[in-house]
């Protein structure tokens with residue numbers, strides 16, 4: 463493909479795509495509306511499926527310099543502060559799924575991806591360029607742009623919408639832009655590791671389950687800080703009030719976090735399409751999901767490496783092949799994430815039954831339930 467692949471959006475999906483294309487000798491141009499790429503302070507979990515793809519792109523050692531490999535996940539009954547289960551990660555995860563489980567600050571992940579993309583002469587990144595439309599041309603596809611200097615238009619071989627939740631490229635794929643209200647909001651904060659109560663060891667991911675809300679805590683920045691995400695209903699009280707009936711360590715942690723950022727949560731009903739003609743979608747633009755399985759970014763990474771491989775292979779219709787390869791998985795994630803959050807937020811008797819079942823479940827069975835997500839590997843890998 464002599465003409466470049468045009469990519470809308472330089473988020474995790476767009477950057478991974480440009481890098482994966484470059485590694486296979488395909489040129490790309492990315493257009494990002496932000497004038498500077500500066501991720502908000504928050505973490506991201508890179509489960510083995512994401513790690514495997516990033517490692518294959520040669521990013522493993524750069525990631526290990528900034529990430530933490532947690533030993534496991536502590537699942538805790540939040541009102542009582544009682545540990546229900548430890549789901550082992552660490553070496554056990556690596557053995558089972560063939561790649562490490564990492565947790566990382568989003569800014570660090572973005573910096574690793576960005577440095578790798580900028581080092582590739584065949585990947586060109588333009589900041590401050592808002593995509594206003596995508597369209598097919600007689601023999602390719604084009605992006606219509608709004609830039610500092612005024613309107614612009616770029617033509618390429620294909621267009622990929624990696625423009626996130628509010629994707630405008632969806633119009634060209636004839637999919638609705640509308641997102642689903644979930645009624646949930648994520649409050650996110652970064653806390654120094656020294657301020658963490660003992661119940662939240664930096665060696666582990668901690669998941670505290672309460673009625674109508676749950677909290678996820680894990681180390682970032684090599685373990686010097688912790689990412690805290692508290693998810694509950696929109697319009698409910700401030701974080702302190704949300705955990706008022708939870709055990710003391712949770713209340714102490716929430717009190718220690720002084721700067722919260724609210725992040726209303728949306729997802730999309732699964733769509734039966736990932737492309738139309740020479741325009742395709744990846745990541746949140748294609749299948750926005752709740753964060754309850756920690757897989758939104760991971761699926762964007764999976765999409766990117768599959769699409770890059772198929773474009774580079776140069777078959778008769780790479781985007782159709784991409785859709786075929788990804789559609790079932792893309793449709794499964796949002797619904798699975800919804801089911802998970804319903805379980806996480808149970809109260810009363812349902813929560814007691816869940817807790818009993820979780821405590822009694824054999825570890826192997828819990829790990830087996832994650833195989834479809836973490837065990838993913840690209841056809842070529």
Ligand SMILES: Cc1cc2nc3c(=O)[nH]c(=O)nc-3n(C[C@H](O)[C@H](O)[C@H](O)COP(=O)(O)OP(=O)(O)OC[C@H]3O[C@@H](n4cnc5c(N)ncnc54)[C@H](O)[C@@H]3O)c2cc1C
Nearest residue numbers: 471473474475495507593625626745746756757758759760
């Ligand atoms: C609270 C929370 C916790 C999460 N935790 C995890 C986790 O642990 N693990 C995980 O895998 N996922 C997690 N996710 C999900 C993950 O953040 C997203 O799924 C992921 O960022 C999607 O990547 P993307 O590249 O598709 O979109 P984005 O990262 O949103 O990137 C889209 C990019 O496109 C740009 N853009 C948008 N519109 C335009 C336009 N018109 N023109 C040009 N540029 C444009 C944006 O500025 C942005 O840079 C979490 C999400 C939330 C809310």
